[in-house]
Every structure is written in C-alpha cells, then in structure tokens.
Amino acid sequence: MRVLGVDPGLTRCGVGVVDGAPGRPLKMAGVGVVRTPAEAEIGPRLLLIEQGLELWLDEYRPDLVAVERVFAQHNVRTVMGTAQASAVAMLCATRRGIPVTLHTPSEVKAAVTGSGRADKAQVTAMVTRLLRLDAPPKPADAADALALAICHIWRGSAAGKIAAALAQQQQQTPRPTVRQEYRR
Amino acid sequence: MRVLGVDPGLTRCGVGVVDGAPGRPLKMAGVGVVRTPAEAEIGPRLLLIEQGLELWLDEYRPDLVAVERVFAQHNVRTVMGTAQASAVAMLCATRRGIPVTLHTPSEVKAAVTGSGRADKAQVTAMVTRLLRLDAPPKPADAADALALAICHIWRGSAAGKIAAALAQQQQQTPRPTVRQEYRR
Numbered sequence: 536m537r538v539l540g541v542d543p544g545l546t547r548c549g550v551g552v553v554d555g556a557p558g559r560p561l562k563m564a565g566v567g568v569v570r571t572p573a574e575a576e577i578g579p580r581l582l583l584i585e586q587g588l589e590l591w592l593d594e595y596r597p598d599l600v601a602v603e604r605v606f607a608q609h610n611v612r613t614v615m616g617t618a619q620a621s622a623v624a625m626l627c628a629t630r631r632g633i634p635v636t637l638h639t640p641s642e643v644k645a646a647v648t649g650s651g652r653a654d655k656a657q658v659t660a661m662v663t664r665l666l667r668l669d670a671p672p673k674p675a676d677a678a679d680a681l682a683l684a685i686c687h688i689w690r691g692s693a694a695g696k697i698a699a700a701l702a703q704q705q706q707q708t709p710r711p712t713v714r715q716e717y718r719r
Numbered sequence: 720m721r722v723l724g725v726d727p728g729l730t731r732c733g734v735g736v737v738d739g740a741p742g743r744p745l746k747m748a749g750v751g752v753v754r755t756p757a758e759a760e761i762g763p764r765l766l767l768i769e770q771g772l773e774l775w776l777d778e779y780r781p782d783l784v785a786v787e788r789v790f791a792q793h794n795v796r797t798v799m800g801t802a803q804a805s806a807v808a809m810l811c812a813t814r815r816g817i818p819v820t821l822h823t824p825s826e827v828k829a830a831v832t833g834s835g836r837a838d839k840a841q842v843t844a845m846v847t848r849l850l851r852l853d854a855p856p857k858p859a860d861a862a863d864a865l866a867l868a869i870c871h872i873w874r875g876s877a878a879g880k881i882a883a884a885l886a887q888q889q890q891q892t893p894r895p896t897v898r899q900e901y902r903r
Contacts, residue, residue, distance in 0.1 A: 576819070577809055577819075577821070578809040578810070578812060578813035578819040578886075579813055581806055581809055581810045581813065582810060582813045582814055585810060585814075605799060606799075614802075615789060615790075615798075615802045618798075618799045618802035618803055618806070619802055619803065619805070619806035619809075620806075621803070622765055622802070622803035622804075622806040622807060623806060623810060625761055625762040625765055625803075626762070626765045626766060626769060626807060626810075628762060629762035629763055629765065629766045630766055630769075635760070635761075635762040637761075702762075
C-alpha cells in the first residue's frame with residue numbers, strides 16, 4: 536500500500552510518500568515540500584498548493600492520502616492557513632477518488648515514537664530510522680508528512696477501509712446539478 | 720461589474736450574484752446556497768462545494784468573487800469548516816483567473832446598513848431593499864452572500880483593481896514543475 540502523507544501549511548506543505556503494510560518493512564518513495572511565497576495573496580497560494588499536490592499525486596499515484604487533522608485551538612495565527620491548505624489536500628485527493636484519512640498530531644507521534652507527546656526531533660529521528668534513511672528528511676514538515684504516512688500504514692487499516700468505501704460511494708454519487716444546488 | 724459573493728460554510732455556503740457599479744442601481748442576478756450533508760466526510764463535502772461553486776461560476780461568469788474573511792477567534796466549533804469552505808471558493812475563482820477580495824463581516828455590515836454591528840435581520844432587510852426584492856432572500860447565508868457582493872461593489876473599487884492585477888499576474892506565472900516543487 537502506498538500512502539501520501541500531507542502536513543498542511545500555506546508556506547510549507549510537507550509531502551511524504553511511503554510504501555508498506557503492517558508488519559512489513561517501510562520504504563520511502565518520495566519526500567518534499569510544496570512552498571508558496573508568504574507575500575502572495577491567499578488565492579494564488581492555494582492554487583500553487585493545488586498545483587504542487589497534483590504533481591505529487593500524478594507522479595506517485597498513492598492508494599490513500601493521510602492528512603494531519605487541524606484543530607482550532609492550535610496556534611491562532613497560523614491555524615486558518617493550515618485549515619485552508621488541508622482543505623486543498625483533501626479536495627485534490629477526493630476529486631481523484633483517493634480515500635483520505637485524518638490523523639491527529641498526537642496519534643502520529645504515538646505511532647512513530649510510542650509517545651503522543653514526543654517532540655519534533657524525536658519524530659524526525661524515528662522517521663529516519665524506520666525508513667532507513669541516510670540523513671534526516673528536512674525541513675521538519677517533510678519529516679512530519681512521512682510520519683503521517685507511516686502512522687496510517689501502521690494503525691489505519693480499519694480507518695483506511697472505511698475511507699476507501701466512502702471514496703467509492705462518493706465516486707458513485709451523481710454530481711450536483713444546477714437545479715439541486717441552488718434555489719432562487 | 721458582476722460580483723459573486725460567497726458566505727463560506729460547510730453545511731450551507733451562501734452564494735449571491737449582484738450587478739452594479741458605485742452610484743448606480745444594484746441588480747440581483749442570482750442567489751442560493753450550496754449545501755452539503757452534515758453526516759458526510761469532509762473530503763466529499765469539500766468536493767460538493769467545489770462542484771456547486773463551479774456551476775455558479777459557469778452560469779454567472781462574475782468579474783470578481785468576494786469572500787467573507789474568516790477569523791480564528793470566531794466560533795471555534797465551526798471556524799475550521801468555514802476556513803476550509805472559503806479555501807475552496809478562493810481556489811475555484813483563482814483557478815479561473817477571477818480576482819478575489821476578502822471582506823470582514825463588519826465591513827459588510829457597515830457597507831449595507833451603516834453599522835458594523837448590525838444584526839442579521841438588519842442586513843437581510845437592507846439587502847432586500849437595496850436589491851428591490853419582493854421578499855427577503857433565505858436562508859440568512861444567501862442574504863449574507865448578496866451583502867458581500869454589494870459591499871464589494873460599493874467599497875471595493877481600489878481593492879478590486881489590486882485583486883485584478885494580482886489575478887492577471889498569477890495567470891502569467893508559470894505553473895510549478897515537479898522539479899521546482901519538491902526536493903528529495
């Protein structure tokens with residue numbers, strides 16, 4: 536199973552692709568960051584994220600996309616941008632019929648380090664070890680995206696089946712028509 | 720000038736289209752709501768919003784899209800969904816090269832009622848009057864979307880010119896390539 540993890544952000548959107556199955560060795564297929572200029576307007580930034588993620592989806596064709604679940608109580612200054620970038624990631628995947636699962640930061644930390652309160656350095660160290668990388672992936676957003684993918688592979692089989700069933704159902708749902716979607 | 724206003728929301732995304740210019744009578748071209756089922760997963764809901772908004776953009780071909788600016792200090796329970804729906808609206812417009820402007824709720828209220836603290840009933844009453852409608856638009860999200868469009872027409876000419884220039888610049892920016900967008 537190939538999972539593309541997305542650590543959403545407007546300035547840096549971490550992306551990591553991992554192949555694996557529970558109980559089998561993990562293998563990194565790709566890792567990187569979709570960046571947008573902080574000085575650009577929000578619309579163009581979201582478009583750059585969409586275009587960047589589409590390239591990743593085209594190239595890696597994941598079976599599932601795992602996105603970090605964003606909470607409103609996080610850092611208020613960045614939370615809106617994070618929520619908006621995560622919306623783009625979920626939209627890109629759903630549009631292709633790729634199932635999406637959400638994992639909280641503490642689920643991800645617990646999955647790769649054993650502790651839901653692990654710090655970034657610990658997460659990066661474990662990701663490097665679990666994927667047998669020569670050097671830690673940089674920046675931290677890229678390591679977090681890989682951790683999300685690993686988290687899904689290890690704990691997400693039930694969640695993944697539900698997400699896959701929902702994605703299939705969504706594909707079968709007729710697209711809205713103008714008449715259904717608005718009323719004068 | 721034709722402005723499509725979007726009052727973003729996951730369950731109800733208000734949409735209103737107004738034709739007008741500063742100092743000229745306003746005319747409503749269309750109003751409605753893009754709805755998504757509250758019990759659906761977030762990915763499919765965002766996709767339904769995208770598909771619904773695309774239909775509106777196809778049918779009304781606005782010159783500009785005005786979206787309500789979302790703040791993190793709003794109702795924490797709904798703010799994430801609002802931010803995500805607004806991301807879809809900004810993305811759909813930007814993808815088509817349509818300029819986007821953001822207006823705060825108090826800017827919108829002040830534009831149509833004269834007071835930034837007006838309540839929903841007052842906004843709806845003024846929208847009904849300004850657009851010479853036979854009955855108030857329902858639900859409130861639809862009235863808010865019309866108010867956003869009116870707000871832009873009345874106060875947005877400078878902001879609109881900047882947004883148009885940025886949209887044009889964005890259209891001329893080359894799309895990211897795989898190489899630019901990620902690093903292994």
